[in-house]
Amino acid sequence: MAFNYMTEAGFKKLQEEIEYLETVKRPEIAQQISEAREKGDLSENAEYDAAKEAQGMMEMRLANLKEMLLNARILDTNKIDTSSVQILTTVKLLNVKTKQSMTYTIVPDNEANLREKKISVSSPIAKGLLGKKVGEVADVVVPAGVMSLKIEEITI
Numbered sequence: 176m177a178f179n180y181m182t183e184a185g186f187k188k189l190q191e192e193i194e195y196l197e198t199v200k201r202p203e204i205a206q207q208i209s210e211a212r213e214k215g216d217l218s219e220n221a222e223y224d225a226a227k228e229a230q231g232m233m234e235m236r237l238a239n240l241k242e243m244l245l246n247a248r249i250l251d252t253n254k255i256d257t258s259s260v261q262i263l264t265t266v267k268l269l270n271v272k273t274k275q276s277m278t279y280t281i282v283p284d285n286e287a288n289l290r291e292k293k294i295s296v297s298s299p300i301a302k303g304l305l306g307k308k309v310g311e312v313a314d315v316v317v318p319a320g321v322m323s324l325k326i327e328e329i330t331i
Contacts, residue, residue: 178246178247178248179243179246179247179248179283179285180247180248180250180262180283181247181248181249181250181283181285181286182249182250182252182263182282182283182286183249184286185282185283185285185286186244186247186249189240189243189244189247189285190244192240193237193240193241193244196233196236196237196240197237200233201233201237204226204229204230204233205230207222207226207229208223208226208227208230210222211223211225211226243285250262250263250283252331255331257329257330257331258308258329259305259306259307259308259329260281260304260305260306260307260308260326260329261281261305261306262281262282262283262296263280263281263282263331264280264281264329264330264331265278265279265280265281265329265330265331266278266279266280266281266304266326266328266329267326267327267328267329267330268304268324268325268326268327269324269325269327270322270323270324271312271323271324271325272322272323276327277292278292279292279293279294279300279301280292280293280294281293281294281295281296281301281304281305282294282295282296283295283296284296284297299315299316299317300315300317300322300324302315303315303316303324304324304326307326308326308329309326309327309328309329310325310326311325311326312324312325312326313326
């Protein structure tokens with residue numbers, strides 16, 4: 176069995192989505208099915224078919240989320256060692272070639288969000304940085320080629 180590592184915030188977000196699907200979406204879809212059923216012949220009722228398909232998709236999503244929650248392991252930020260890059264650390268980097276500075280937080284796959292500067296632990300950049308220390312340069316293979324990233328700071 177594979178564990179789903181996540182932060183406390185990621186765990187709560189998962190719980191909230193499950194609650195939303197169960198308390199809002201499920202009754203909404205049930206209402207759509209009921210309304211479509213009242214329109215008569217189900218064999219040629221596109222609304223009914225669409226509502227049943229939406230119900231199936233929603234139930235599948237709900238089952239997947241519940242399984243993720245069941246296998247969740249919450250990462251404790253108090254136990255993170257910032258002497259090297261690892262999951263949940265925030266890393267300030269310098270692109271050696273362009274002299275551009277960037278900062279990313281390395282997070283579990285299901286919490287990645289580039290707009291929030293959170294990159295997945297399984298992304299090429301994160302994989303190249305894991306285990307590196309301040310001052311080291313990581314040569315990271317990206318679609319555009321190889322990027323040399325100097326680690327300037329590691330925090331939580």
